[in-house]
Amino acid sequence: MTDASLTNTTALYQASPQRQLVKTVLRVLLYILLIAFALFYLAPLFVMVTTSLKSLEEIRTGDLISLPREVTFDAWATAWSSACTGIQCDGVKPYFWNSVLIAVPAVLLSTLIGAVNGYVVAQWRFPGANIFFALMLFGCFIPFQVVLLPMARMLGLMGIAGSIPGLIFVHVIYGLGFTTLFFRNYYVTIPSELTKAAKVDGAGFFRIFFSIFLPLSLPIIVVTVIWQFTQIWNDFLFGVSFSQAGTQPITVALNNIVNSTTGVKEYNVDMAAAIIAGLPTLLVYVVAGKYFIRGLTAGSVKG
Amino acid sequence: MAPILDIKGLSKNYGSTEILKDINVSIEPGDFLVLVGPSGCGKSTLLNCIAGLEPISGGTLAIGGQDMTHVSPKDRDIAMVFQSYALYPTMTVAKNITFGMKVRGVDKAEQAEKLQKVAAQLQIEQLLNRKPSQLSGGQRQRVAMGRALVRDPKLFLFDEPLSNLDAKLRVEMRTEIKSLHQNLGASMIYVTHDQIEAMTLATKIVVMKGGVIQQVGTPAEIYSTPANMFVADFMGSPAMNLIPARTRANGSGTIVEIAQAGADPIVLTEKRSIALPEDVVLGVRPEDIVETGLHNGGSNALQKADCMIDIVEPAGADTFVVTQLGGKQVTARLSAETKARAGERSNLAFDLSRVSYFSPENGLRLNES
Ligand SMILES: Nc1ncnc2c1ncn2[C@@H]1O[C@H](COP(=O)(O)OP(=O)(O)O)[C@@H](O)[C@H]1O
Ligand SMILES: [Mg+2]
Secondary structure, eight states: OOHHHHHHHHHHHHHHHHHHHHHHHHHHHHHHHHHHHHHHHHHHHHHHHHHHOOHHHHHSSTTTSSSSSSSSHHHHHHHHHHHOTTBBBOOOOOHHHHHHHHHHHHHOOOOOOOHHHHHHHHOOOOTTTHHHHHHHHHHHHHHHHHHHHHHHHHHHHTOOBHHHHHHHHHHHHHHHHHHHHHHHHHTTSSHHHHHHHHHTTTOOHHHHHIIIIIIOOOOHHHHHHHHHHHHHHHHHHHOOOOOOOTOOOHHHHHHHHHHHHHHHHHHHHHHHHHHHHHHHHHHHHHHHHHHHHHHHOOOOOOO | OOOSEEEEEEEEEEEEEEEEEEEEEOOOOTEEEEHHHHHHSSSSHHHHHHHHOOOOOOOEETTEEEEEEOOOOOGGEEEEOOOTOOOTTTTHHEEEEHHHHHHOOOOHHHHHHHHHHHHHHHHGGGGGSSEEEEEHHHHHHHHHHHHHHHHOOOOOEESSTTTTTOOHHHHHHHHHHHHHHHOOOOOOEEEESHHHHHHHHSSEEEHHHHEEEEEEEEEEEEHOOOSSSHHHSSSSSOOEEEEEEEEEETEEEEEEEEOOTOOOOOEEESSSSSOSSSSEEEEEOOGGGTTTTTTTTOOTEEEEEEEEEEEEETTTTTEEEHHHHHHEEEEEEEEEOOOOTSSEEEEEEEGGGOOOEEOOOOOOTTTTT
């Protein structure tokens, strides 16, 4: 019986060289397709990087996709500290720091508040918790254009219109829907008996949060931070609507550099400025991307 | 001395659904009370109400003579072991056990001393630096016990603490919990859906169904005088046989007649003076049906019944035989050397002195009427 089935399997393997061939061909096709897609997506980055390293002279005479004959970082230096964003010519540097000053506190605050919100909604079922959560979710789907005017009025009333704290406030408020959702979905997978055990042990609301829930939350914190950082750093609409000279974020500056050049277009400077504007989000993905994937898939707590 | 726990008229609703109805329970110091009932009958809810983890909708609750109806869990002087163990996943075993003391601000030296004592008691000293995820099910269970023991509370609450263990470990831990109770002399409330656990551990059993207490009593009382057909059926394995029968008065006693397919009815005489209606349900434990001629001690309460044996199931020390009486399968626990054969008639006998009668209408026990 065992012998028979054994010879059968061997026969199967031997009798299918064609099948083996088909498999290899399919595999090769798959790789060709994947590589083609990768090239397609990487091409713009390639053009941006090479263009930013060329001199204007070379750009004008050369080919868009050729490698630079002579590598020069002049365009990067110009973009960083002396490109003109309208009448000012200080490069993107001040705006870069504005963005950092906006994004870092806004990310930290919206993540922390989202964590507490999610913890409350998932583990401290108060009356009306479901409605509260549904409304928060609804907040995720309100188009930003709708809130521009009321928000402007609000910021004016609070006396923080056009300031960096004002922008932080806006980003925290509009990030909360998502951050609450992320943390709530993570915390509902944690058995409620854990909270009960801690209550019997005598721990209170914040003690349970900081001693038990927060230490469990690294994966979801990483997800939230990446999400929020990307959103806030790349935001243009709020940045352009609620800022004034001196508080504009880098996305607004980039737009101004590209649109305000008179005479010759300095493509190399534009490209360098664009890459500088995109680097921090890229960096966040590279550093924390591993946790990002893990955080999206993992959730439940074993133990 | 005041009862450790005194619950009066407790009720619990979730919205408009009534989960617990008019619960009255009290336990004395040193009692091991087991709450037993099928899944979903409200045992965990009741335990959570006692712990203060769920607010109650009506009634009062006192622990150690003090009203605790509106007191928060941390001030009730209780410790609880959960079904899922609920160990803090990011903390080591030692931190899990000392967390409560840390929260309460017990000083470090005392914490360490109590930790060592409990760890030694439960033989988990070598696990103290591990995380819960590095423990087996049985070890987690021990740690959860340790977390409760270290509190030295007035009242221990256990919510199905053994239900996630494999059968062998479950029996071991059962014995261990029992000896723990005897050594500590502590008061415990233990929730289980397993009636064997209830019988082996309890000094007092509360049988619940659908949020209503069916019977409160010692294991022996629950076993031999079940208050209704639900308790009779739920407690004991194999379950008590519940056989429809008809009665008629006959002098000082009562004649009990059980229909039998393809044979004359079995006629038994109840000699105790019990007022019985015409239709009753006879409740007989499998061990109260014996085989005549095999050491049955000549009890004069034994009354012969000639039955057709359908199935014979040897089970080591005992052999279970199944026959059909009054339209119901009836199981008898006979000794291993029984001569009963499947498909043959056999001489069985009923021990009428230990039989219960139930009303077919409302399921209540009639013996005391
Ligand atoms: N938070 C809740 N909201 C609504 N119903 C609940 C809630 N918790 C438990 N129940 C219901 O209460 C009943 C009793 O549950 P439980 O006490 O867990 O039963 P047991 O522990 O006896 O298995 C079940 O029918 C369950 O569906
Ligand atoms: Mg339960």
